[in-house]
Every structure is written in C-alpha cells, then in structure tokens.
Amino acid sequence: METFSLLANGFAAALSPQNLLFAFFGSVLGTLVGVLPGIGPTSGIAILLPLTAFLPPTPAIIMLAAIYYGAMYGGSTTAILVNIPGEVSSVVTTLDGYQMARQGRAGQALAIAAISSFFAGTLSLVGLTFFAPPLADIALAIGPPEYTGLVILALAVVVSLSGRSLRKGLASALLGALIAMVGLDPQSGRQRFTFGVPQLIGGIDFISVIIGLYAIAEVLVSIEKAIASVSTIPITRLFPSLADLKACMGTMVRCTLVGFGLGVLPGCTPGAISFLSYDLERRVSRAGPQFGTGAIQGVAAPEGANNAATSGGFVPLLALGIPPTPALAVLLGGLMIYGLQPGPLLFEKQPEFVWTVIASMYVGNVMLLILNLPLVGIWARLVMVPYPVLGPLILIFSVLGAFSVRNSTFDVWVALAFGLLGYAMRKLDFSETPLVLTLILTPILESSLRQSLSMSAGDVRIFLERPVALGLAALGVVLAAATLYARRRAGAGATGAPRQEGS
Amino acid sequence: MHRITEWLLRPDRLAALVLLAVAGVAIREGAPLREGIMGPGLAPLVAGALLAVLALGLLLWPDRGPTAEGGAAPGRRAPWTFLALVLYVLLLRPLGFALASAIFLAALFRFLGRYPLWMVVPAAAASAGLLNVVFRWGLQFPLPVGPWGF
Numbered sequence: 001m002e003t004f005s006l007l008a009n010g011f012a013a014a015l016s017p018q019n020l021l022f023a024f025f026g027s028v029l030g031t032l033v034g035v036l037p038g039i040g041p042t043s044g045i046a047i048l049l050p051l052t053a054f055l056p057p058t059p060a061i062i063m064l065a066a067i068y069y070g071a072m073y074g075g076s077t078t079a080i081l082v083n084i085p086g087e088v089s090s091v092v093t094t095l096d097g098y099q100m101a102r103q104g105r106a107g108q109a110l111a112i113a114a115i116s117s118f119f120a121g122t123l124s125l126v127g128l129t130f131f132a133p134p135l136a137d138i139a140l141a142i143g144p145p146e147y148t149g150l151v152i153l154a155l156a157v158v159v160s161l162s163g164r165s166l167r168k169g170l171a172s173a174l175l176g177a178l179i180a181m182v183g184l185d186p187q188s189g190r191q192r193f194t195f196g197v198p199q200l201i202g203g204i205d206f207i208s209v210i211i212g213l214y215a216i217a218e219v220l221v222s223i224e225k226a227i228a229s230v231s232t233i234p235i236t237r238l239f240p241s242l243a244d245l246k247a248c249m250g251t252m253v254r255c256t257l258v259g260f261g262l263g264v265l266p267g268c269t270p271g272a273i274s275f276l277s278y279d280l281e282r283r284v285s286r287a288g289p290q291f292g293t294g295a296i297q298g299v300a301a302p303e304g305a306n307n308a309a310t311s312g313g314f315v316p317l318l319a320l321g322i323p324p325t326p327a328l329a330v331l332l333g334g335l336m337i338y339g340l341q342p343g344p345l346l347f348e349k350q351p352e353f354v355w356t357v358i359a360s361m362y363v364g365n366v367m368l369l370i371l372n373l374p375l376v377g378i379w380a381r382l383v384m385v386p387y388p389v390l391g392p393l394i395l396i397f398s399v400l401g402a403f404s405v406r407n408s409t410f411d412v413w414v415a416l417a418f419g420l421l422g423y424a425m426r427k428l429d430f431s432e433t434p435l436v437l438t439l440i441l442t443p444i445l446e447s448s449l450r451q452s453l454s455m456s457a458g459d460v461r462i463f464l465e466r467p468v469a470l471g472l473a474a475l476g477v478v479l480a481a482a483t484l485y486a487r488r489r490a491g492a493g494a495t496g497a498p499r500q501e502g503s
Numbered sequence: 504m505h506r507i508t509e510w511l512l513r514p515d516r517l518a519a520l521v522l523l524a525v526a527g528v529a530i531r532e533g534a535p536l537r538e539g540i541m542g543p544g545l546a547p548l549v550a551g552a553l554l555a556v557l558a559l560g561l562l563l564w565p566d567r568g569p570t571a572e573g574g575a576a577p578g579r580r581a582p583w584t585f586l587a588l589v590l591y592v593l594l595l596r597p598l599g600f601a602l603a604s605a606i607f608l609a610a611l612f613r614f615l616g617r618y619p620l621w622m623v624v625p626a627a628a629a630s631a632g633l634l635n636v637v638f639r640w641g642l643q644f645p646l647p648v649g650p651w652g653f
Contacts, residue, residue: 185543430518
C-alpha cells in the first residue's frame with residue numbers, strides 16, 4: 001500500500017510542467033540517438049550529462065534516463081527501414097523487420113516494434129516499482145564490510161562486460177582503477193599519480209573520461225566506416241491488423257518476462273537479451289518456422305525484450321548501486337555527480353527523487369509510443385543525415401561538454417586524451433566499459449575496505465565473520481564463475497557481444 | 504633484430520608494452536606510499552602488479568582473430584580528424600568559440616563529406632553561430648571569446 005502512495009506522489013511530481021518537459025526532451029533525444037547509427041545511448045548520455053549541470057538533479061536524471069530507454073525505441077527504425085540497427089539491441093530486429101519492409105509491410109513492422117516496446121516497457125516498470133524497494137530494504141542493513149561485499153558483487157559484472165577478450169577486459173578494469181586513484185587519497189591526504197600537475201590533485205574528471213571514451217572515440221571509429229544510409233522504403237499502413245496484434249500477444253508477454261527477468265541480473269545487457277528472446281520465440285512460437293522471412297513476432301520479441309531489460313536494469317542500479325549495462329554505468333556516474341548515491345539508502349534518504357524518476361518512466365513510455373507511432377516518418381527522414389555532417393557536430397558537443405565541467409581547457413585535453421585511448425581500445429578489441437565501471441567503483445571499494453579494516457584493527461577476518469559481507473562477495477565470485485563458464489561454452493564473443501555500446 | 508621488431512610490432516604486443524609501462528608507473532608510485540594494509544600505497548601496488556601479469560600474458564600470447572572494429576590498422580580519416588580536433592582546441596581561446604567552431608566544421612564537412620565550398624562555408628558558419636547563440640546566451644555558458652568579441 002505504501003508503494004502505491006509513494007508512486008502516486010512520484011506521479012504528482014513527474015507530471016509537473018518542468019519534469020514533463022525534460023521527460024519529453026529526453027524521449028525525443030533518446031529516439032534521435034536510437035535512430036542515428038554511430039551514436040548510442042552511452043555516448044548520448046555522456047555528451048548530455050555536463051549540459052544538464054544547470055538543472056536540479058530530478059529533471060536532469062529524468063532526462064538522462066529517458067535518453068536511455070528512448071534509444072531502445074528508436075533503434076528499431078533504422079533496423080527495419082535500412083537494415084542498419086541504430087543500437088546493438090536492435091541487431092536482431094533487422095532479421096524480420098527488414099524483410100517485412102521489403103515486402104511492403106514497413107508500417108506494420110514499425111508499429112509492432114513501438115507497441116511491443118510500450119507493452120513490455122510499461123509492464124517491466126510495474127516490476128521495477130514492486131521489486132526494487134524490497135530489494136533495497138534487504139540491502140539496508142549493511143555496514144562497510146557488507147558494502148565491500150556489494151562492490152565485489154558489482155565488480156563481477158566486469159567479466160560479462162569484457163567483450164571478446166576477458167584478459168583485455170580485466171586490463172581495462174585495472175586501468176580504470178588506476179585512473180580512479182589519481183589525486184588526493186581521501187583518507188591519508190597523500191597525493192597519488194599527480195606528477196606535479198596541480199590540475200590532477202582534484203582527480204580526473206569523470207565526465208571528461210566518458211566523453212572521450214564514448215563520444216570522441218565513437219566518432220573517430222564511425223567516420224572510418226563512412227556511414228551514409230538513405231531510406232527508400234515507403235511507409236504505409238502504420239497500424240498492425242487485429243489478427244497481427246492477437247498473434248503477437250503471447251510473444252509480448254513472454255519477451256517481457258524474459259527481458260525483465262534477465263535485465264535485473266548484472267551483466268545481462270539488452271543487446272544479449274534481445275537475441276535470447278528472439279531465439280526463445282523462434283522455438284516456442286507457432287510462427288517459428290517463418291522467423292527470418294518477415295514474421296511479425298520476430299520484430300515484437302527482440303524489441304519488447306530490450307525495453308523490458310532496460311526497465312529491469314534500473315532495479316539493481318537504484319536498489320543496490322550496481323549498473324548492469326554500460327549506459328547505466330554512465331548514468332550511475334551522473335547520479336553521483338549530483339551527490340546521489342544509488343543503493344539501499346537511496347530509497348530511504350531520497351524517496352521523492354526515486355519515485356519521481358520511476359513515475360516519469362511510465363510517462364516517458366507513453367510519450368515514446370506517441371513519438372514513435374505517428375511521427376515515425378520524421379524519424380525515418382533523419383536517417384538521411386550524413387555522418388560527415390553529424391560526426392563533426394558531435395565532436396563540438398563533446399568539447400562543449402568537457403569544457404563546461406569547470407570552464408577549463410584542461411578538461412577538454414583530458415577528454416581528447418581519453419578519446420584517443422578509447423579509439424585505440426576499440427581498434428585493439430579492449431572493451432572500455434570495465435574501465436568506466438572500476439573508475440566509479442574503485443573509490444567506494446577502497447574506502448569501504450579501509451573502513452572495514454579500521455573497524456577490525458587491520459584483521460581481514462572481519463569479512464569472514466560477517467555473513468552478509470561474505471555472502472555478497474561469494475555471490476560475486478559465483479556470478480563471475482558462471483559468466484566465465486557461459487563464455488567458455490558459447491565460445492569467444494557470446495556473452496559479451498563485440499561492443500556493448502548500444503546496450 | 505628484424506625478427507624481434509616483427510615479433511614486437513603485433514598490435515596486441517604493443518598494447519601489452521604500454522600496459523607494462525603503466526603497471527611499472529603504478530608500482531613505482533605505490534611502493535613509497537606503503538603504510539601497511541590500510542595505507543594509500545596498497546591499491547596502486549595491487550592494481551599495478553595484476554596489470555603487469557595480464558600485460559605479460561598478452562605480450563607472450565597475443566589474442567588471435569580479427570578485432571571488433573575490423574582490424575587494428577587505423578584509416579586515414581580518424582588521425583586527420585583527431586588532428587583537426589587538437590587544432591580546434593588550441594584555437595578556442597585565441598579565436599573564440601564561434602570562429603574556431605566555424606573553421607573546424609568547415610574543414611571537417613569538406614574533408615569527410617567532400618561537399619563543395621559554397622555549401623560548406625555557410626553551413627559551418629550557420630551551425631557555429633546557432634551553437635554560440637544557444638550555449639552562450641541561451642544556457643549562459645562562459646564560452647571562450649576571441650578578439651572580436653564573439
């Protein structure tokens with residue numbers, strides 16, 4: 001009952017003109033990010049994060065969250081119309097979506113993608129509403145040793161976000177940990193890795209790092225691919241027939257369950273989940289044999305699953321402070337910039353904030369359905385923006401974003417340096433997500449570890465004597481081992497898709 | 504000598520050498536800060552040592568197969584675009600945001616898209632002007648101003 005009243009208060013705040021406006025901006029920008037190949041939700045959030053500095057935390061996070069789930073809606077447009085997935089999570093949508101478009105059913109494919117996204121996204125939000133608070137309650141009874149265990153559990157995600165090469169992913173994670181140590185050590189006040197540069201005493205700015213790694217590196221890689229796609233497929237009949245809707249109902253329910261169920265697990269990205277859902281649907285649906293030839297269920301399944309997974313991903317983020325996807329790792333950084341520490345205490349200390357953001361996601365889903373159904377023609381035309389025009393503009397936004405942190409060109413140089421690093425990492429097949437994850441988690445791990453050891457006068461047995469701490473750390477080890485086993489079974493590149501940007 | 508150079512020039516081995524250097528810096532930085540298990544030197548030492556082990560493994564046994572972005576060799580466009588970006592940042596303070604952005608956009612529109620100059624110059628000027636208006640006056644960003652006041 002309390003949940004209903006908190007959610008009602010959240011709706012009251014989310015429906016205020018300011019929050020509605022920023023949910024709308026986020027939905028539009030998210031759809032744009034999803035539609036345009038070569039820019040994903042992670043880089044979209046990275047570029048826009050500093051530009052939200054003039055906003056209070058609630059509308060800023062509402063907008064950034066809307067960019068994330070909006071991108072999942074928009075990613076299908078290019079996948080269906082030009083066979084180019086806007087996001088990793090829409091790769092599998094090309095299989096049946098593009099076939100439907102070639103058969104003159106582009107309108108129905110786009111419509112079922114939007115309807116399935118709305119259905120699964122909204123149902124999963126109900127799951128988020130009722131699942132996250134009890135999880136946070138359970139996690140509330142924790143002190144520094146338990147927090148150490150929780151961070152170890154979060155770090156287990158590194159294994160699944162490592163891309164094709166696990167040791168390169170681990171190296172990336174260690175690089176992130178070392179970068180996080182630059183500056184003054186908060187406990188001893190000693191300088192680490194500052195090399196006599198005064199600007200480094202305050203540490204390396206998180207925003208400059210993510211702008212470099214995601215936005216600048218993304219542009220440098222994309223301009224080499226020379227993305228220039230033109231849609232020539234006409235869009236007619238923007239609504240599926242009643243028979244189509246009936247045929248997809250079971251699919252939408254199943255993909256919601258799969259998407260949300262796997263989405264709450266750290267390390268399961270919407271990209272991987274959309275593939276799993278498609279595969280499951282091919283096996284259980286009556287239309288299974290037609291999959292790959294233009295089956296409407298083949299569009300509904302991955303699109304619904306990636307949206308359900310997106311909402312599911314907010315459960316570990318908000319309740320435990322564990323970001324299951326790269327984009328949510330960047331969003332976690334954004335929350336921390338605003339002084340909000342996601343995790344068990346967030347629901348207790350900032351209930352207005354949490355429930356307003358959750359309520360705004362319901363509102364955002366309705367906005368996205370409206371934006372994606374009648375306005376799909378406009379989005380399709382945006383596919384025609386050539387990358388030689390888009391790329392330089394993204395670079396200018398990146399420079400603006402880095403500069404705006406402290407009005408200093410030093411941060412811009414940092415962003416450029418990380419842009420070069422990100423480009424080299426992509427070329428050499430190093431996933432940059434573990435770097436971002438450890439950049440966020442290392443200071444928390446270091447301080448909770450040292451606080452725990454202070455409590456026990458340096459005796460490491462404190463972690464063995466606290467069952468919750470031990471349990472969380474053990475769960476982290478089990479999760480990492482299970483992911484390793486899955487990687488070995490599926491061969492290189494199965495669990496970690498080549499790039500997780502779009503997820 | 505030639506064979507050693509060839510052995511070292513594999514992209515993964517070059518990356519491993521860079522990682523080894525980073526690990527060396529981390530260990531050198533952490534060692535003097537060691538003050539028992541709770542000191543500020545522990546984390547750099549542990550991270551540096553683990554990174555050194557991973558880097559050594561990568562140096563001796565590099566990954567096989569193609570990389571995610573279709574090969575490690577960079578194209579011609581990325582290095583030139585990055586160079587343009589460096590020049591842009593260098594010009595931001597002396598020329599101001601609007602003019603530096605217009606030059607940067609015009610250069611890249613032309614280089615990446617091969618558009619004719621009569622299209623590139625007005626498009627770049629209009630885009631830079633619009634960004635200047637939105638960010639300087641709309642969002643009150645203290646953007647660098649050149650000698651001409653914009």
